[in-house]
Amino acid sequence: MKKTSDRKLLPMARRGLGSKGRKIQLITNHFKVSLAKKDGCFYHYTVAVFYKDGRPVEARGIGRRVIDKVYETYASELPGKDFAYDGEKALFTLGSLPRDKLEYMVLLDQISSNKVGRNGSPDNTDGNQSKTFKVEITYAKKIRMQEIVDALLGQESDHQEAIRVLDIILRQHAAKRGCLLVRQSFFHDKVENYRDIGGGVQGCRGFHSSFRATQGGLSLNVDMSTTLLLKPGPLLEFLRMNENVNRTNLIDWTKAKRMLKNLRIKANNMEYKITGLSDKPCKDQTFSWKRGRDANGEVKSIEITVAAYFERYKGIRLRDSANLPCINVGKPKKPCYFPIELCTLVSLQRYTKALTSSQRASLVRVSRQEPHERKASVSNSLRNCRYNDDHMLRSSGITIGSEFTKVEGRILQAPTLRVGNDKDFTPENGRWNFIDKQLYQSAVVERWAIVNFSAHYDIDILVKGLQRSAKSKGMTLGKPKVFKEDKQMSREPAVVRVEQLYATVMDQMGWHPQFLLCILPEKNSDIYGPWKRINLADDGKGEGVVTQCLVPTKLKNDQYFTNLLLKINAKLGGMNSLLATEHLCSIPMVSKVPTLILGMDVSHGSPGRSYVPSIAAVVSSRCWPQISRYRASVRAQSPKVEMITDLFKPVSDSKDDGIMRELLDDFINTSGRRPEHIVIFRDGVSESQFNQVLNVELDQIIQACKHFQETWDPKFTVIIAQKNHHTRFFQANAQKNVPPGTTIDNRVCHPKNNDFYMCAHAGMIGTTRPTHYHVLHDEIGFSADDLQELVHSLCYVFQRSTTAISEVAPVRYAHLAAAQLAQFIKFDEIPESSSSSSHGGFTSVGTPQVQELPRLHERVRNSMFFC
Structure with a gap:
């Protein structure tokens, strides 16, 4: 094949549907969407919001209020023009606005602020502060609804832009109802939605809602969703809960400072954002209080402590916080202090720090819903949203059905496994054990x-x-x-x-x-x-x-x-079990031609620690024709970078030839032949990154092969394994999960591209989450049945388990390898302030240089140390 740098690769079209397996009737949480106005269009405008002095508004959350005020103030100039605004720079309307460029001035009252009074004292902030904003709205382009229709017919179309507009309408609908918006998930501030998970953190249950183009037409995907929120209330109580201490004097203020930064509080009847803590306690922390002017017009000021100020001039004697640091809501050179006991956390604030193990366990428990419970919750959420009453959706000619979409699934037969003494057995319900069995090797x-x-x-x-x-x-x-x-x-x-x-x-x-x-x-x-x-x-x-x-x-x-x-x-190099077809060398397209199977994943810093290096791991099969043995190659790369950067290094380096050279050498050494087929399973990427996988990562792998030998031209198959999605499948007349091996490639899959859903595992608790496989590229030429059976079989070769797992083993191994080597780095020594400088050998976010991970010792390099 040509190098991908010579031509841009795009996700491949579906070649056909699978037919193997016992058929089963299912329903899914997709709801039919009807388009009455297929010739309609949206007008896209860019939005810029400025303060009165011309400074751009960067604070999040203000833009939506400003646009709402524009719509309210200038309604006579915008008759019948509904706005769908994304909260940042994009605004969409049905029908054009009066001119291609519009400018408006609006006044908002009681803006949440960090502005400090003239002298930095707490009482000089106006509780009824108002601001004037200038809004510029500029025409960008027209987006046709026909794009969606074309996509549904399998034609080339930029339908994602039109669907994005529809999703923004859903966000606008939720915002008007006072919801917290987290991408396409929406959360109401209602007591019944909260579940305490400890440490001052709550799981808030909401719902996800997004439009999808599918084989069955446009659908609305509705699912339950959970996000983490801070428990609102007294700030001091939150800190005690967060650090799990029962006395104030046990609070770790270094940790508290990191925790509190950028949180929103209410004090003095105003909302502020915390910028830090004072260096001294309230009883000792002074500020210069300007008390007006004397007869000569000179400013009179006195130095006073925060505690004394509140006692003398506010009539508040501090009880708990006189000996505690003050909360600073000002700027570095203009601090504004409040005693911590007078501060309360406002509601609907997301918690973005790393969870403890007990919090993670609690979150899983409170998020879990059995299939029948999830179905009922989805139905209730859709009914309560009343989308069909939304004026902009109605004006677009869109109506949403209330019935779950019916789909036909196929239950693939579990593969036969071979264990010691040449015994074969077939797992039942995705599970097996080693009673009366011996290890294969x-x-x-x-x-x-x-x-x-x-x-x-x-x-x-x-x-x-x-x-x-x-x-x-x-x-x-x-x-x-x-x-x-x-x-x-x-x-x-x-x-x-x-x-x-x-x-x-x-x-x-x-x-x-x-x-x-x-x-x-x-x-x-x-x-x-x-x-x-x-x-x-x-x-x-x-x-x-x-x-x-x-x-x-x-x-x-x-x-x-x-x-x-x-x-x-x-x-230690043993093999617990393997596929009978693997032992008999009868796997289609794999056993007869030397085939390398790769699993690729990148792990990033946990929430609140996104400044740490990302860890890229690639595992590869070895000892062909076996496909159950793997080894790993792992590298560190810049924080938040999803594409793997070290697959190929064009400049010869005695220390590191790149991940692929290492893995290709191993395959050739253990198999005696070069791979002619390379099957790549990639985890953790979104649809917007598919082209990068094809044209960046695959290109590196091809270059590595060419660098190995110019005439070597293996065939590639590239498959994305996605777990982060919201499609669920249910048995229509049963309360239990779908059976293991359930595969779906119709009705709710992409109208053109080659994808399918698979529930390979037995969901014992909660509702089974299928893995969504996207076949981006297939030069090897798998049939739909052969590829789906290969994927299904690879869910049974995970050596540390006696159950089928939910995704192919190479992807799970890559995840484990990345997680284990991430432990090598002392992340706690990398400060959060590393955004602007280098610390501990690791460069800052956004820079290309990252300290290398130590290489694995040669004695363990080829082992399944990650298993």
Whole structure:
């Protein structure tokens, strides 16, 4: 094929529908949309909002109020012109406005502000502050509804722009009803929607609503959605909850300062945004209070503390906050202070910091809905929205049906798996176990050790259970050496503890261990990252040892020991089970032609920590014709960058030839042949990034192949695996989830492009979320059935599990590899202020240079260390 740099690739069209599998009738949360005015059009205008002095308005949230005021003030000049405004720079109308460029002046009262009074004192801020705004509205282009019609007919069309307008109308509709808008999800400030998840944070249940072009026509996708909000109320109480302390003197004010920045509060009957904390407590923090002018016109001012000011001139004697820092709502050179006890958090503020493990568990619990509950909630949300009463939608000729869309699914047969002693079996309901089964290929483990960082753990029960389970699975597991941390070391920093005990282990083992079983003191222990790094990284400190971590648990039954052994065996090069078709070399398009399977993912900093480097991971199959063995290549790259940048490095580098060179070398070494087919599964990208995957990432992979050998021209298939979507499927007359293996490629899929939904796993709790696969490119020439069966089978080769998983194993492995190597970086040492400078070896957000991750040690580089 030509290099992608010679021609721009676009997502491929569907070649046909699948036919294999038992048919099942389903319904989905898509609702039919009728278009009465297919010849209508929207007019797109750009919006610019300025203060009276000409400065552009940058504060979020003001624009929508300004545009509403324009519509209200100048209604006579805009008769019957409904506005759909995105809250920033785009405005859409039905029919054109009077002129191509319009200018308006409007006055808004009681604007939320951070403006400080003349002297920075709290009482000089006008509680009825008003501002004048200048608004410029300029014609941009016309958007035809026919674009949507053309797309539904499978014709080339820029229909996304028209659908974007319709989605903005939905946002406008929700904004008028006082909802919090989070992209296309909407949240009402109602008590019944809130669920406390701890730490001053609430899960707020709302709904998602967006238009989609599908094979069955235009549809409205409605689903339930949950976002995180701060618990409104007294600010001091929030801090105590957030830091889980019951006394004010236990608050960590360094942590509190990071938490409070940019939060909105109410004080002095006005709303402000917090900019920081004072350096001194209220009783000591002074400011210059200007008390008017004397007879000579000179400004009179006195230095007074914040506490004294409120007691003398406001009649408020501070109880809790005299000894606490003040809340600063001013600017660095013009602070404006309020005592913290007089501040309350306003409602509907999103919480964007990282969650604790208990908060994450609570969020999952409060977000979960069984299928019948979710169906009822979706119906209620659509009915309560009353979209058909919206004037702009009606004027557009759009009406929305109230019935769930009916679709036909197919339940694919679970693949047959092969285990030890050449035994085959077929999983039932997406699950199986290893009772009376042996591992397909088991590792022989004679040299291993247990490293115990936990004060209380019965090692004898653990060893006997593991050895008993290993024997029943056909695995040889010798007697381990046991190393326990000295009690005095438990007070030392995590890195010191790890290095000390690791050195003891290596000194006393007498030989290089095959693997180390590490007992952590608790879940989410700070021991985990340093322990993984010293064992796996090639940075001169460790010796390259496969390791498995566990935390103390009361549950130590046979299933527990089996699950541990599955991970250990896979990490040591064993194989727990594999596909029977893989063993028999009968996988269509894969077994007869050397085929490399890649899984690609990029993980970013958690919410509130977006300044940390992103981690790109690519896993690749090895030992063809097997497709159940993988190894990983991982790199750090600039924060928030989704496209993988190190797939190919055109300049020869003795240290790093790029990810693909590393993986291609491994495939050739373990398979004896170059891959002629390369199947790529990419996770974590949105539809707007599909072209970049084809024309940036695929191009790098092709260049890597050409650099390897100019005449080498493998065929590629590129598939996106999406979990972040809102389509759900239900059995029409049953309360349980759809069966594992359910596949849908009709009615609600793209009208032209090649995509399908698959629920490979058994949804035991909540409502099953299908994976949405988009086949962007297919030179190999898979039929719809062959490709869907390959995808389904790859959900059964995840070596650490005895269940089918919800996405193909290579993608899950890439996610795990990225997450594990992210532990190598001490992210806590990178300050949030790194947006403008370099810290700790990591460059700031937006710069191309990022400190490299340590390379994996050669002893573990080819292992499934991530399993």
